[in-house]
Amino acid sequence: MLPAYLPNPVAALCGGGTPIDNGKNYSDGKRIFGDGKTWRGLIAGIIAGIAIGVVQIWAAGTYGLDILPQQTVVSVTLLAVGALLGDLVKSFFKRRFGKERGSKWPVADQYDLVAGAFVLLVIFNPVWIFTEVTLAAFICILILTPLLHRATNIIGYMFKVKEVPW
Numbered sequence: 001m002l003p004a005y006l007p008n009p010v011a012a013l014c015g016g017g018t019p020i021d022n023g024k025n026y027s028d029g030k031r032i033f034g035d036g037k038t039w040r041g042l043i044a045g046i047i048a049g050i051a052i053g054v055v056q057i058w059a060a061g062t063y064g065l066d067i068l069p070q071q072t073v074v075s076v077t078l079l080a081v082g083a084l085l086g087d088l089v090k091s092f093f094k095r096r097f098g099k100e101r102g103s104k105w106p107v108a109d110q111y112d113l114v115a116g117a118f119v120l121l122v123i124f125n126p127v128w129i130f131t132e133v134t135l136a137a138f139i140c141i142l143i144l145t146p147l148l149h150r151a152t153n154i155i156g157y158m159f160k161v162k163e164v165p166w
Helices: 007-014 039-063 073-096 108-124 126-132 135-158
Strands: none
Touching (some): 007 039, 007 073, 007 135, 039 073, 073 108, 073 126, 108 126, 108 135
């Protein structure tokens, strides 16, 4: 899951600049995504996710790490892109429900990246997800994701990358 977990913090760290929605509002008069979703963050996050995935592929081949899912360039790309697309979809709905940037939205805030990554995998690489993500791995993902999400947000807040610690 590293290719899915890494893009969000990298996007926050490297973000800024032009918002993906170019400051435009949706038909309901609210911003489409908001200022927190930028092209620079999106691109940096995707690159970071793919890069860590390529490192995993290399490490698995070099050190024979057969206990880990056997990543492919396609799977790591889908994990990285899907994670940030999941975050964008969540931001879209967050604006529709009148939630401001940085406000808490339990469950959606933690699992948006997993949902986005898995949806892309099911659509574009179903064989990989159904052979590599076992039930035990899926349960671990469900347990670890909110813990990692909270920890990275606290660290981001401490380093002034995030305005709130959640």
